[in-house]
C-alpha cells in the first residue's frame with residue numbers, strides 16, 4: 001500500500017562525489033536521496049536535451065539520473081517521448097511529412113529501448129489536448145499533428161509498448177484539475193482521447209495529471225474526481241506528475257505564502273490520494289532553490305512584491321516548509 005512519492009530532478013545537480021560538490025549540490029543530492037522514492041528528469045529527457053543533432057544522442061545526464069536512482073533504490077519516470085515543445089532547433093528543417101513517423105518511432109525505439117525495464121512509467125505523449133486550437137477532436141495543432149495527423153498519438157504509444165513492455169504508458173496533461181468551464185471542457189476532451197485509444201486497443205496504462213496549481217482562485221473538485229474514477233473504470237492508473245503551487249496572485253510575506261501553499265497540498269492530496277487508482281505523486285522539483293516558477297520570469301510567475309516563489313516542500317535553504325509537513329501527513333493518512 002502507499003503512494004509512490006518523489007520529484008522532478010536536475011541530474012547535473014546530483015553529485016555522487018560529495019567531496020567535490022558545491023554546498024548547493026551537496027544539499028540537493030542529500031535531500032533527493034533521502035526524500036524521493038521516484039524521480040523524473042525535469043528537462044534532461046526531452047527531445048531538445050537528448051538530440052543535439054539529428055544523428056546524435058546525448059544520454060549523459062539521463063544515464064546519470066538512472067545510476068543515481070539505482071544507487072538509492074528509487075524508481076524513475078520517463079518524461080517525455082512526444083511533445084510539441086522543446087523540439088531541437090534542427091527539427092523544423094529536418095522533419096517532413098514523409099519522414100516524421102519514422103523520426104518519432106526511431107526516437108522512441110532508441111530512448112525507451114535504452115532504458116527498457118528500468119522505467120516505472122513513460123509520459124509517451126505530453127499535452128496533446130488544447131482547445132484553443134479549435135479542432136473538433138480537441139487536439140493541439142502541434143508539429144506532430146501537422147506532420148503525421150492525429151494518428152501520431154497511437155503511433156507513439158504503439159512504439160513505446162514495443163520498446164519497453166514493462167513501463168506503464170502514460171498520457172500526461174495540465175489544466176484539467178479545476179471545475180472552471182475551460183478546464184472542465186479540456187478534461188472532457190482528455191477523457192474522450194483516452195477512451196478512443198482504449199477502444200482501439202492502443203496500449204495505454206495511465207494518465208498523468210500535472211497539477212500545477214494556484215494558491216488563489218478556484219480549487220480542484222468533483223470534476224477531477226470523476227475523471228480519476230472514469231479512467232479507473234477503463235483499468236488505468238493515475239499519477240500526480242508535476243505538482244507545485246504558484247502564488248503569483250497572493251499578497252503577503254513568506255509565512256502567508258507558506259500557509260497557503262501547504263493548504264493547497266493538504267486539500268488536494270487529501271482528495272486525490274483517497275482514490276485507489278492514484279498510484280504516484282511527484283512534485284515538480286524538491287526545493288524552492290530550483291523551481292521553474294523562480295526560473296521563468298513571466299506575469300504568471302512573478303509575485304506581487306517580486307519575492308521568490310515557495311512552491312515546493314523544501315525552501316531555498318533546504319529546510320522543510322509547511323508544505324512538506326502537509327504532504328507527509330496526507331501520505332501517512334492516505
Ligand code: G3I
Nearest residue numbers: 042043046079085086126174210212242284291292295296
Ligand atoms: O539549459 C539551457 C541553457 O543552456 C540556456 O543558457 C538557457 C537560456 O534560456 O536555457 C536553458 O534551458 C532552459 C531549461 O528550462 C533548463 O533550465 C529553457 O530555456 C527553458 O525553457 C526550460 O524550461 C523548462 C520548460 O519545461 C520547457 O521545457 C522548465 O525548466 C521545466 O520546468 C518545464 O517543465 C514543464 C514540463 O516539462 C511539462 N509540463 C509543464 C512543466 C512546466 O512548464
